[in-house]
Amino acid sequence: xxxxxxxxxxxxxxxxxxxxxxxxxxxxxxxxxxxxxxxxxxxxxxxxxxxxxxxxxxxxxxxxxxxxxxxxxxxxxxxxxxxxxxxxxxxxxxxxxxxxxxxxxxxxxxxxxxxxxxxxxxxxxxxxxxxxxxxxxxxxxxxxxxxxxxxxxxxxxxxxxxxxxxxxxxxxxxxxxxxxxxxxxxxxxxxxxxxxxxxxxxxxxxxxxxxxxxxxxxxxxxxxxxxxxxxxxxxxxxxxxxxxxxxxxxxxxxxxxxxxxxxxxxxxxxxxxxxxxxxxxxxxxxxxxxxxxxxxxxxxxxxxxxxxxxxxxxxxxxxxxxxxxxxxxxxxxxxxxxxxxxxxxxxxxxxxxxxxxxxxxxxxxxxxxxxxxxxxxxxxxxxxxxxxxxxxxxxxxxxxxxxxxxxxxxxxxxxxxxxxxxxxxxxxxxxxxxxxxxxxxxxxxxxxxxxxxxxxxxxxxxxxxxxxxxxxxxxxxxxxxxxxxxxxxxxxxxxxxxxxxxxxxxxxxxxxxxxxxxxxxxxxxxxxxxxxxxxxxxxxxxxxxxxxxxxxxxxxxxxxxxxxxxxxxxx
Numbered sequence: 001x002x003x004x005x006x007x008x009x010x011x012x013x014x015x016x017x018x019x020x021x022x023x024x025x026x027x028x029x030x031x032x033x034x035x036x037x038x039x040x041x042x043x044x045x046x047x048x049x050x051x052x053x054x055x056x057x058x059x060x061x062x063x064x065x066x067x068x069x070x071x072x073x074x075x076x077x078x079x080x081x082x083x084x085x086x087x088x089x090x091x092x093x094x095x096x097x098x099x100x101x102x103x104x105x106x107x108x109x110x111x112x113x114x115x116x117x118x119x120x121x122x123x124x125x126x127x128x129x130x131x132x133x134x135x136x137x138x139x140x141x142x143x144x145x146x147x148x149x150x151x152x153x154x155x156x157x158x159x160x161x162x163x164x165x166x167x168x169x170x171x172x173x174x175x176x177x178x179x180x181x182x183x184x185x186x187x188x189x190x191x192x193x194x195x196x197x198x199x200x201x202x203x204x205x206x207x208x209x210x211x212x213x214x215x216x217x218x219x220x221x222x223x224x225x226x227x228x229x230x231x232x233x234x235x236x237x238x239x240x241x242x243x244x245x246x247x248x249x250x251x252x253x254x255x256x257x258x259x260x261x262x263x264x265x266x267x268x269x270x271x272x273x274x275x276x277x278x279x280x281x282x283x284x285x286x287x288x289x290x291x292x293x294x295x296x297x298x299x300x301x302x303x304x305x306x307x308x309x310x311x312x313x314x315x316x317x318x319x320x321x322x323x324x325x326x327x328x329x330x331x332x333x334x335x336x337x338x339x340x341x342x343x344x345x346x347x348x349x350x351x352x353x354x355x356x357x358x359x360x361x362x363x364x365x366x367x368x369x370x371x372x373x374x375x376x377x378x379x380x381x382x383x384x385x386x387x388x389x390x391x392x393x394x395x396x397x398x399x400x401x402x403x404x405x406x407x408x409x410x411x412x413x414x415x416x417x418x419x420x421x422x423x424x425x426x427x428x429x430x431x432x433x434x435x436x437x438x439x440x441x442x443x444x445x446x447x448x449x450x451x452x453x454x455x456x457x458x459x460x461x462x463x464x465x466x467x468x469x470x471x472x473x474x475x476x477x478x479x480x481x482x483x484x485x486x487x488x489x490x491x492x493x494x495x496x497x498x499x500x501x502x503x504x505x506x507x508x509x510x511x512x513x514x515x516x517x518x519x520x521x522x523x524x525x526x527x528x529x530x531x532x533x534x535x536x537x538x539x540x541x542x543x544x545x546x547x548x549x550x551x552x553x554x555x556x557x558x559x560x561x562x563x564x565x566x567x568x569x570x571x
Contacts, residue, residue, distance in 0.1 A: 060358030068521030085380030092540030093556020202309030321349030395498025456494030
């Protein structure tokens with residue numbers, strides 16, 4: 001009964017705060033802050049920043065820290081996937097409120113898409129009023145053509161598909177609303193900083209790796225993410241092509257930058273993430289978009305537009321540098337040890353990202369905007385293991401394989417559908433939640449009896465150990481349709497993948513996965529280091545407070561009580 005009352009209260013709070021959708025406050029430019037540049041360096045640990053700032057290999061980031069607040073114990077979302085990681089940053093809440101558990105997850109209240117997705121989620125039936133449940137895919141597989149940099153958007157230029165590349169017939173459908181497709185921004189159960197700032201007449205812009213990450217808009221109730229005024233999303237998992245006129249930022253290894261035409265690494269054309277060099281060209285597209293926004297233009301620089309109040313991007317290069325084993329040449333990326341000493345390839349990725357951020361700071365200075373811009377740099381997720389000697393791939397005896405008969409058909413690793421959500425974590429949705437205890441017993445018994453490699457199970461979260469973090473699994477009014485029945489956190493270094501291209505992954509709850517860089521900088525700030533534990537969810541209310549807006553306009557802030565980051569304002 002207590003759990004039911006808690007879930008009911010959450011629903012009531014979300015409904016009540018939604019009534020504020022007409023809110024239009026004044027952006028008050030608190031402490032001279034007129035805009036916020038938000039950067040996610042995917043994979044960047046607090047340790048990475050500590051090392052590069054101290055050894056001089058990220059001079060631009062280190063310079064920002066000389067007039068900024070560094071948080072050494074910042075934690076990203078659990079699970080530490082890109083989708084919940086980004087949603088934590090922009091909603092001010094966690095998956096229990098915003099509802100994004102993973103880019104590939106499950107929802108007991110939705111129905112399969114009308115057409116198969118590009119990544120293999122099979123289509124199925126949708127009957128109005130019948131809550132059949134489906135795996136939910138919010139990644140490149142819902143695009144018209146995921147092999148193209150523009151996602152196959154009709155009449156789009158080479159890099160510029162954006163949300164027009166989303167195929168609505170590949171989206172999950174909502175039986176409670178006439179089987180309409182559920183667009184990624186409407187999949188969220190809470191509003192975002194983009195929505196609050198847009199409603200306060202501020203301009204917003206964002207660039208990310210998939211079209212679906214226009215979810216930063218937050219719910220609009222329509223087929224467009226209208227809270228993001230300018231969204232740019234070249235597809236990171238598309239085939240690699242030459243990028244005429246694109247040159248990477250200058251780094252110590254490449255003082256003049258490197259042209260991206262012809263293709264830098266012709267041996268890896270299947271995806272930008274398959275190459276340490278090509279990923280830098282991909283990220284440069286987004287760096288150039290940010291530079292154009294600073295110059296008062298749209299993302300391609302094709303027309304004039306006001307400089308956004310909130311804008312930014314994610315970098316992929318560090319994440320690729322951490323986990324990629326390129327072309328069978330061995331684990332040339334990552335680190336030499338658990339102290340985070342980077343390999344030369346990994347160091348090159350950090351120096352590239354630092355140079356890109358240096359270009360942004362230089363352009364803010366050129367445009368006379370630096371003094372009035374708050375810069376926040378963090379990460380959607382870390383990567384595990386830092387110490388690659390601990391890397392233990394387990395492609396066969398994964399938790400999903402051990403209890404496959406208990407899983408939903410689309411989650412079954414032995415079936416024809418897209419399969420389970422397993423990276424360095426395992427999220428398990430059962431056919432019947434009443435079987436949870438039995439399934440856990442099987443996991444524990446098989447873990448104890450299997451010969452190596454066993455399932456590498458470290459911790460199993462279910463029942464009360466799960467509901468300390470999330471709503472109880474189930475259907476309303478007693479449960480949350482998106483909460484997994486079981487979450488398995490493997491031992492450090494265990495990756496549930498047979499891929500020969502990876503030596504690390506993210507998604508799990510480990511320190512390497514969750515302890516990410518966080519720096520908040522402005523020229524008139526004094527340098528300080530905060531060792532109090534904080535969360536990336538605190539970025540959202542901090543941004544609103546910096547702009548003189550009420551953090552309480554965020555539904556997740558009201559529900560979860562998320563606080564503004566300490567050590568910033570009123571010092």
